Amino acid sequence: MFNTNQKIGILGGGQLGKMLCLAAANFDFKTYVLDAKSDYPAASVCTAFSEGDFKNFDHVWEFGQDKDLITIEIEHVNTEALHALEQAGKTVHPSPRALDLIKDKGLQKLFYRENNIPTAEFELFDDEKALKEAVNSGRWSLPLVQKTRTAGYDGKGVVILRNLADLTEKILPGPCLAEKLAPIQTEIAVIAARNANDEVSLFPAVEMAFHPEANLVEWLICPARIAPLVTAEAEALAERVIRTFDVCGLLAVEMFLTTDGQLLINEVAPRPHNSGHHTINSAVTSQFEQHLRAICNLPLGNTEQIMPAVMLNVLGEPAYKGPVRYEGVDACLALPGVHLHLYSKAHTAPFRKMGHVTVTASNLKTALENAQFVKNTLKVTS
Ligand SMILES: Nc1ncnc2c1ncn2[C@@H]1O[C@H](COP(=O)(O)OP(=O)(O)O)[C@@H](O)[C@H]1O
Numbered sequence: 001m002f003n004t005n006q007k008i009g010i011l012g013g014g015q016l017g018k019m020l021c022l023a024a025a026n027f028d029f030k031t032y033v034l035d036a037k038s039d040y041p042a043a044s045v046c047t048a049f050s051e052g053d054f055k056n057f058d059h060v061w062e063f064g065q066d067k068d069l070i071t072i073e074i075e076h077v078n079t080e081a082l083h084a085l086e087q088a089g090k091t092v093h094p095s096p097r098a099l100d101l102i103k104d105k106g107l108q109k110l111f112y113r114e115n116n117i118p119t120a121e122f123e124l125f126d127d128e129k130a131l132k133e134a135v136n137s138g139r140w141s142l143p144l145v146q147k148t149r150t151a152g153y154d155g156k157g158v159v160i161l162r163n164l165a166d167l168t169e170k171i172l173p174g175p176c177l178a179e180k181l182a183p184i185q186t187e188i189a190v191i192a193a194r195n196a197n198d199e200v201s202l203f204p205a206v207e208m209a210f211h212p213e214a215n216l217v218e219w220l221i222c223p224a225r226i227a228p229l230v231t232a233e234a235e236a237l238a239e240r241v242i243r244t245f246d247v248c249g250l251l252a253v254e255m256f257l258t259t260d261g262q263l264l265i266n267e268v269a270p271r272p273h274n275s276g277h278h279t280i281n282s283a284v285t286s287q288f289e290q291h292l293r294a295i296c297n298l299p300l301g302n303t304e305q306i307m308p309a310v311m312l313n314v315l316g317e318p319a320y321k322g323p324v325r326y327e328g329v330d331a332c333l334a335l336p337g338v339h340l341h342l343y344s345k346a347h348t349a350p351f352r353k354m355g356h357v358t359v360t361a362s363n364l365k366t367a368l369e370n371a372q373f374v375k376n377t378l379k380v381t382s
């Protein structure tokens with residue numbers, strides 16, 4: 001229901017929280033953010049900011065007391081407190097149950113297996129020693145992908161173990177899973193949205209190209225350069241996945257299109273996602289507005305793409321750490337269709353996500369050329 005007086009609580013005050021607050025302001029919705037420090041990105045645009053730890057039961061429980069609706073911008077939050085708030089009558093989207101499944105990559109993969117959702121073959125291990133044994137005994141062969149079960153993000157909890165040297169030098173400690181290395185042709189993402197009336201909408205598939213060193217998405221291309229039949233299949237799969245998780249709000253569904261034309265689910269995120277940033281400038285409805293519509297049980301917005309778009313993350317240059325400086329911005333803004341979004345971070349660090357640029361154009365070729373210019377020209381230094 002549309003209600004400008006309801007208090008929306010957001011766990012996490014990073015860039016996703018910031019852009020969610022900006023979208024909420026258009027509807028005159030009141031946003032309350034919980035995160036560690038009141039100089040975080042969302043602080044300057046939310047209605048009120050509370051300093052606290054979203055991983056701490058008491059902090060989340062207390063934060064939720066006077067809110068009507070609670071959502072997240074990061075999945076690694078204290079879900080026990082969210083369960084308790086839900087039981088106390090608060091609306092929590094995405095549901096704490098779905099969050100419990102998603103924030104543990106092991107449980108997430110088991111969920112796919114149980115529900116016949118296509119995903120790379122895997123096995124869970126108590127720790128890295130058990131995985132080593134499985135390789136040494138020949139039960140698992142190299143190369144394989146190792147993922148830590150919790151707390152990984154932006155490639156930090158993922159390694160490809162290619163040979164026996166990797167097995168001692170690169171292996172990550174703790175509870176983990178091993179996955180078969182998928183023969184990836186293209187990585188894509190489809191952002192789905194669902195409201196409490198069970199209405200579902202899908203943004204067009206986007207193509208993700210990765211930075212080899214930083215292991216972050218480097219280019220995001222929309223529409224993805226894949227066959228229309230594959231797009232339709234990916235959208236149908238994303239719709240099935242959001243309904244199976246029973247999520248209200250956004251669910252970003254990352255998939256691998258394999259060299260033999262199969263679609264495998266890699267992982268999901270029940271919140272706005274890096275692969276949807278371009279929608280602010282290139283789609284009828286942005287992913288952030290769509291998340292608000294979905295969690296407030298409003299009619300979902302039109303997800304049509306108005307113009308082709310290429311998005312690039314604005315990352316800290318590897319050699320700099322300290323108070324941030326942006327170089328080359330004027331030259332980039334002189335190009336048509338360059339949309340700059342900075343996240344209000346005072347300090348840069350190597351490969352830190354400081355902002356993003358969406359480049360729109362009447363055709364993808366021009367958008368890619370202009371995006372390449374931005375990549376060569378816009379530098380984050382100190
Ligand atoms: N089974 C796999 N086969 C091949 N590449 C993989 C596999 N799993 C992950 N990757 C690569 O690692 C990247 C990061 O893995 P992901 O599980 O999405 O972690 P993150 O939480 O860091 O996004 C993927 O986008 C993909 O490029």
Ligand SMILES: [Mg+2]
Pocket residue numbers: 254267
């Ligand atoms: Mg991922």
